[in-house]
Amino acid sequence: MDFVETPDARFQGLSDWPFEPRYHAIEPDGLRMHYVDEGPREAAPVLMLHGEPSWSYLYRFMIPPCAAAGHRVLAPDLIGFGRSSKPTRIEDYSYERHCAWVRSFIEALDLRGITLFCQDWGSLVGLRLAAELPDRFARVMVGNGGLPDGKPPGGAGLRSLPNVAAFLAWRTFARFSPRLPVARILQFGTARRLDDEELRAYDAPFPDDRYKAGARAFPLLVPISPRDPAGPANRRAWEVLERFEKPFLTTFSDGDPITRGMDRALQQRIPGA
16 A cells, blocks of 8 residues: 655644654554544543544644543544554455454543544544444543435435435545645635634645545545445444443534534434434
8 A cells, every 4th residue: 555644744843742753563564553642541532533625633622621621632633634654545445444444443542431533534434433332431522423324315324304405516526636735625614713823733744745645535434325335334333332331422504515404413313412
């Protein structure tokens, strides 16, 4: 698997980002996963999983107060994003690999009693792992996300939304657009105006298009058909989540053009929500 590493210089002097970089080695792929690890090491962990096409910088205003409150806060960069390794071929990314990479991180650090906060694609990975490793998770918070399984309308997957067209347009753009302006995409999905330093930080992981295969791949990996290869595993995960009685909080925006309304489906299907 060919991959690139974003030069460290791209991350120097970022606003509101004083955190020491740490890395988890993923074998046998030779990849490394960057993560932030703040707060007391003996405390129960808060695991923050970012979405598409951002990185752990998304949580820059959440990490310090959580750590100051006595929690151990871990915010990894998914492979293909942030300071993590970036395979250069879209075909090298799969839903299963993303889950395996984050699972490797959780098991290597032996995280238990996890409070999960997951947003966007972070929820597609995080909810799968909460179902596959339920003894490691104590509670869950989902922001503008879900666990699509490719089933037809009526479930909590993408097909249950009234605005599937918005996602399909984004999927086509991510795959075929000659340019993928990451910071501008994030600005489009943000309620307030990002300043120049914040825009620079969101562009930092991607010096050129070679680094963007992961960002282009993510929309293609969302299960939108019953035949999708990730569908069966997600349906098995739902069998667990429908018995999940631990605390489960949904934090959604009615302004999200793709996920608005998915919170109600989560609340209906998950006992603890």
